Amino acid sequence: MKLLLTDQAISPTIPVLGHVRPAFPRHDRWGTRMILPRRYPLLFALCLWASGAELAWATGWKSQHEAGGLSIRAEFPLREVQSLVDEVSALQGDIEATLGLEASDRPIEVYLFASKGSYSAYVAQRVPEGVKRRALYVQGKDAGRIYAYRHREMEIDVRHEATHAILHNCLPFVPLWLDEGLAEYFEVPAVDRKLKNPHFSGIKWARRLGGRPNLAALEKKRDLLDMDGDDYRDAWAVVHFMLHGPPAARKVLDDYFRASINGDVPQPFAEAFPARLGNWGTLFSQHFR
Numbered sequence: 001m002k003l004l005l006t007d008q009a010i011s012p013t014i015p016v017l018g019h020v021r022p023a024f025p026r027h028d029r030w031g032t033r034m035i036l037p038r039r040y041p042l043l044f045a046l047c048l049w050a051s052g053a054e055l056a057w058a059t060g061w062k063s064q065h066e067a068g069g070l071s072i073r074a075e076f077p078l079r080e081v082q083s084l085v086d087e088v089s090a091l092q093g094d095i096e097a098t099l100g101l102e103a104s105d106r107p108i109e110v111y112l113f114a115s116k117g118s119y120s121a122y123v124a125q126r127v128p129e130g131v132k133r134r135a136l137y138v139q140g141k142d143a144g145r146i147y148a149y150r151h152r153e154m155e156i157d158v159r160h161e162a163t164h165a166i167l168h169n170c171l172p173f174v175p176l177w178l179d180e181g182l183a184e185y186f187e188v189p190a191v192d193r194k195l196k197n198p199h200f201s202g203i204k205w206a207r208r209l210g211g212r213p214n215l216a217a218l219e220k221k222r223d224l225l226d227m228d229g230d231d232y233r234d235a236w237a238v239v240h241f242m243l244h245g246p247p248a249a250r251k252v253l254d255d256y257f258r259a260s261i262n263g264d265v266p267q268p269f270a271e272a273f274p275a276r277l278g279n280w281g282t283l284f285s286q287h288f289r
């Protein structure tokens with residue numbers, strides 16, 4: 001169930017959808033950290049009322065980057081994370097080219113904090129539900145806003161949340177599982193997306209143990225609280241299968257996007273896969289062999 005907050009003290013006007021990153025690692029069902037420790041993001045969707053006072057941060061931002069619709073503000077010199085600035089700046093083009101989509105010009109604002117403490121203090125005033133989380137994406141009508149703090153995997157967090165922001169600038173609606181699967185795909189550096197995502201090891205184990213992902217179950221999930229680590233892994237795997245597997249699988253994704261953009265009701269993936277690919281579990285297993 002999504003949380004619907006109507007806290008007028010936060011903001012009177014802007015309904016938003018937010019995704020948050022987890023504060024702590026979780027273990028998968030095998031009891032080991034088979035992917036990155038901070039993975040298995042137990043994320044949850046929020047319908048919030050966003051703050052419009054992002055620029056009023058009392059201590060000020062020490063560094064700022066502006067390019068097109070993207071702005072990045074940080075409490076530390078951005079030159080210290082230049083590779084992240086470059087990757088986030090390129091991410092919209094990457095996503096548009098990879099998925100054949102075109103993003104709107106709704107601005108995307110990224111706020112980077114020097115410490116968990118300053119992040120928590122800032123977020124607590126604006127999105128209290130996100131204060132214990134590692135990173136936060138809040139979609140507003142006027143802009144998409146991303147909040148993250150500096151730690152070993154900040155770059156992954158920012159790419160993940162920025163992917164959500166860009167996708168929601170491209171599409172009128174993104175199903176939860178697909179939104180997360182694509183964010184997991186694009187959160188790694190561009191050079192690693194096809195062959196080095198840490199989910200590879202998990203999906204190979206899961207394929208041996210249980211076969212293909214349950215698409216119908218994934219498509220039924222409406223709340224990030226319903227998605228566990230296996231769901232994130234499976235969502236990523238289906239995305240990877242569609243992007244790098246059989247052309248017919250890619251066509252399913254393209255057709256879904258086209259229908260969504262045209263205002264039609266897309267065919268559910270759980271129906272499209274067997275209809276277009278037949279026994280797609282075999283193709284899936286071959287893809288991740």
Ligand SMILES: [Zn+2]
Pocket residue numbers: 019020043160164179180183
């Ligand atoms: Zn996410």
